[in-house]
């Protein structure tokens with residue numbers, strides 16, 4: 001039986017599934033229910049500074065993109081940090097930690113970007129007995145207009161400066177939560193490391209307008225007729241989060257830095273993918289908001305079953321195993337040849353593969369053979385692009401086959417050739433073969 005326990009910066013949890021800082025972790029009643037349901041940890045809804053709490057809109061604060069079956073694909077919010085008093089949150093954090101000492105309890109914090117604000121709040125947070133702090137440099141709406149959240153996360157120098165203050169003012173592990181609203185995620189991650197942060201978590205939400213109400217001529221959701229950009233999350237953002245996680249995991253400057261991965265995690269498989277790319281824990285928000293806390297059951301059981309099937313005893317056994325296989329385009333094997341193949345027994349003759357390949361790829365799928373409606377791949381045209389595989393409505397009906405025996409009728413070259421990439425290719429003016437050809 002797989003052991004799902006994690007030790008992230010010395011913060012122990014019975015499984016890697018933490019709830020991300022958001023409404024599910026907003027208050028004691030929620031967090032107790034979450035722990036009862038089996039979550040390994042939580043990052044408390046972001047705390048602000050002492051004083052009158054922030055005020056949220058009382059109208060719609062969420063929007064969404066749905067798939068054709070009404071399944072929620074992307075989620076958008078214009079919510080601010082906690083709108084409850086700091087003292088109440090601190091008191092509840094302390095109470096929850098006492099009741100559940102075996103779970104991870106991290107406090108998320110966002111205060112103004114000056115040293116005194118951080119100096120004031122950190123000892124109070126530490127006094128709750130929580131396990132760590134997460135610096136929210138990510139929220140892209142509302143708070144960023146006040147110089148916090150992503151306004152800090154978009155300036156590596158600020159990240160480094162605040163991380164350094166926090167390391168000086170608390171003994172707790174410091175996790176820097178990164179905004180994806182930046183060109184190259186490696187720069188803020190490197191800054192966090194330079195500032196002494198113990199780990200990074202990512203991603204926070206992505207700047208977004210999910211739709212426009214064409215009757216009101218306003219972004220949706222709108223409050224009294226006007227809308228604003230919000231933060232996008234949920235299954236739709238997972239690919240962006242995976243890519244950013246991999247960039248940090250393989251960057252020589254941040255390699256080995258602990259990562260708590262966030263973004264669209266809905267199933268055990270999503271979590272396993274992030275762990276394979278180096279994440280030590282994963283955080284979940286939208287899936288819990290969509291399906292409730294019990295969604296963690298599937299995550300725990302699924303991950304455990306997967307690990308048993310693969311012979312991984314602990315999370316560490318497979319953490320980061322996919323990282324060495326993430327590379328730059330220039331190192332891909334240009335001599336690898338794959339061709340599409342259609343399983344005629346599964347094909348329902350819808351013709352989508354033909355029209356997609358005919359109109360937008362390489363005209364490599366027949367529509368008729370001997371006058372009969374039949375879809376067959378023409379090896380002499382197919383470049384193995386995978387388009388037909390992805391758009392075919394029947395799963396596994398079209399597959400890509402790696403060819404190793406014989407000659408490619410498209411290029412006239414033998415299929416079996418040694419690995420060669422763009423840096424070695426004669427068409428590349430910068431390669432030695434390219435320079436020789438000039």
Ligand SMILES: Cc1cc2nc3c(=O)[nH]c(=O)nc-3n(C[C@H](O)[C@H](O)[C@H](O)COP(=O)(O)O)c2cc1C
Pocket residue numbers: 020021022023045046075076077079080081082108136138139177203204205232233234235237262263264265283284285286287
């Ligand atoms: C309604 C809502 C409120 C959020 N509030 C916070 C917050 O206070 N602090 C924070 O760091 N992230 C906040 N987030 C971002 C989430 O913690 C998480 O980074 C993001 O939703 C991506 O994860 P997901 O795809 O699992 O939802 C919020 C997200 C949502 C949907």
Ligand code: SF4
Pocket residue numbers: 342346347348349350351352353354375391392393394397398
């Ligand atoms: S898209 Fe799939 S099911 Fe439709 S014709 Fe092509 S192979 Fe057959």
Ligand code: SF4
Pocket residue numbers: 339340356357361362363364365377378381382383384385386387388389
């Ligand atoms: S893999 Fe690409 S080129 Fe080959 S048949 Fe499919 S769509 Fe056409």
